[in-house]
Amino acid sequence: MNNPGPAILTQLRAVVGAEWLLTDADALARYGVDQTTVYSARPCAVALPADVGQVQALVRCAAEHHLAVVPSGGRTGLSGGAVATHGELVLALDRLDHVEDFNPIDRTVRCGAGVVTQQLQAFAAEQGLFYPVDFASSGSSQLGGNIATNAGGIKVIRYGSTRDWVRGLRVVTAAGELLDLNRGLVKNNAGFDLRHLIIGSEGTLGVVVEATMRLARPPTDLAVLLLGAQDMEALLVILQAFREPIPLTACEFFSDRALARVLERHALARPLDAEAPCYALLEFERDNGAAVDNALQVLERCMAQGLLLDGVVSQSLAQADALWRLRELISESLAPWVPCKGDLSVRVSQLPAFMAEVDNTLGRRYPEFELIWFGHLGDGNMHLNILKPAAMGVEAFQQRCIALMQCVGEIVQRYGGSLCAEHGVGLLKKDGLRYSQSQTEIQLMKQIKRVFDPQGILNPGKIFD
Numbered sequence: 001m002n003n004p005g006p007a008i009l010t011q012l013r014a015v016v017g018a019e020w021l022l023t024d025a026d027a028l029a030r031y032g033v034d035q036t037t038v039y040s041a042r043p044c045a046v047a048l049p050a051d052v053g054q055v056q057a058l059v060r061c062a063a064e065h066h067l068a069v070v071p072s073g074g075r076t077g078l079s080g081g082a083v084a085t086h087g088e089l090v091l092a093l094d095r096l097d098h099v100e101d102f103n104p105i106d107r108t109v110r111c112g113a114g115v116v117t118q119q120l121q122a123f124a125a126e127q128g129l130f131y132p133v134d135f136a137s138s139g140s141s142q143l144g145g146n147i148a149t150n151a152g153g154i155k156v157i158r159y160g161s162t163r164d165w166v167r168g169l170r171v172v173t174a175a176g177e178l179l180d181l182n183r184g185l186v187k188n189n190a191g192f193d194l195r196h197l198i199i200g201s202e203g204t205l206g207v208v209v210e211a212t213m214r215l216a217r218p219p220t221d222l223a224v225l226l227l228g229a230q231d232m233e234a235l236l237v238i239l240q241a242f243r244e245p246i247p248l249t250a251c252e253f254f255s256d257r258a259l260a261r262v263l264e265r266h267a268l269a270r271p272l273d274a275e276a277p278c279y280a281l282l283e284f285e286r287d288n289g290a291a292v293d294n295a296l297q298v299l300e301r302c303m304a305q306g307l308l309l310d311g312v313v314s315q316s317l318a319q320a321d322a323l324w325r326l327r328e329l330i331s332e333s334l335a336p337w338v339p340c341k342g343d344l345s346v347r348v349s350q351l352p353a354f355m356a357e358v359d360n361t362l363g364r365r366y367p368e369f370e371l372i373w374f375g376h377l378g379d380g381n382m383h384l385n386i387l388k389p390a391a392m393g394v395e396a397f398q399q400r401c402i403a404l405m406q407c408v409g410e411i412v413q414r415y416g417g418s419l420c421a422e423h424g425v426g427l428l429k430k431d432g433l434r435y436s437q438s439q440t441e442i443q444l445m446k447q448i449k450r451v452f453d454p455q456g457i458l459n460p461g462k463i464f465d
Helices: 006-016 025-031 052-062 117-126 142-147 194-198 232-243 255-264 290-304 318-326 330-337 350-366 393-415 430-435 439-452
Strands: 044-048 069-072 089-092 098-104 109-110 166-172 178-181 207-214 222-229 248-255 278-285 310-314 339-347 371-375 382-386
Touching: 006 044, 006 052, 025 044, 025 430, 052 069, 052 089, 052 166, 052 207, 069 142, 069 207, 089 278, 089 318, 098 117, 098 382, 109 142, 109 439, 117 142, 142 207, 166 194, 178 194, 178 290, 222 232, 222 318, 222 339, 232 248, 232 290, 248 255, 248 318, 255 278, 278 290, 278 318, 318 350, 318 393, 318 430, 330 382, 339 393, 350 371, 350 382, 350 393, 350 430, 382 393, 430 439
Parallel strands: 044 089, 069 089
Antiparallel strands: 098 109, 109 207, 166 178, 166 207, 222 278, 222 310, 248 278, 248 371, 339 382, 371 382
């Protein structure tokens, strides 16, 4: 149902109150899209429920009238997973922002889906603990969206993705029922763990309304090491050399082209004396200086072996922050070129061969495009950015990128990798799902969707049609 009549809007308004059912053009445009730029927002209304009961009532009303619902968090996604394009009701969970029931023994806390990632990180720090899932949008992304996409980020190498920190979930089904999954337990083998089925399902199986999140001991006295290497093969050998004596908390990568854009846009000085084709940024705990001593020994050994062109270890918090900025500013620095983005993953050991094949194939077929790589070296997740030539129109560029990403998908498929490493499928990548999943897997997912959502009202058109 694309155009609900006044009677249905009146019912929805009665649930949340007139102030919290938005139908003005500005609100529809703001809440109806995420960070993708290829879709237009066309929701019928935006509802901002105050509690779980109101979420249930809204979903029941939508189910009664066959009205599609798009759950919405911080709208920081890059795959069109929170886009409403066909008159859906946007269910914005911003007001479910409670943080409560902290348990210091279990090291858990119960959060509403609207809690901003940075808010949870700050709460954990106040308790002397740590919430490790971290990424560029942590200041605006919401926990419900992180769970819906199984968000990863920069510390996956040590701490894993969002999935590893969810002890329990409360989820509203397509029928408006409330599921209380796992309830904070450490061990629970009582049948299927539906919690993990919901995580990463992008709002297509249920609406995440609350989560019990696990917290950890905070890392202390972090050091950052920036390394310049001749090629990706050398970087992998260097990574292995550092991982053996030093437990890394992060391991990032960027190319010389990515670094050049950052230095130019922000008028920064080069971080190393020697220029290098590729760079790794490693983070680790100093461990009273022992880890730094180990790092310097490994650095010297790699230099002697000709693997490493140059490197520097941070000597202060300010220097560590400055080195991290070189990585964190990449997306912003590339934005003026309206890049087509690929969120790709293969096994870490395959990265050099995979990236070389992508570079060679696209360079041969699309010589007019500049390719820029950066990403999470430690977990095999690379972000491919194809920059729009200045003389090419946006529409023509987007059309070329459709064929280009099909070419990339075929390479990903040969390597047994994924086109959706950490940003989900959404609308943008569903045509490429076949490169990451077999037809049998896709059919099973569609059957699961029909069981959870027989009317197809929850985030329709996302992941698959």
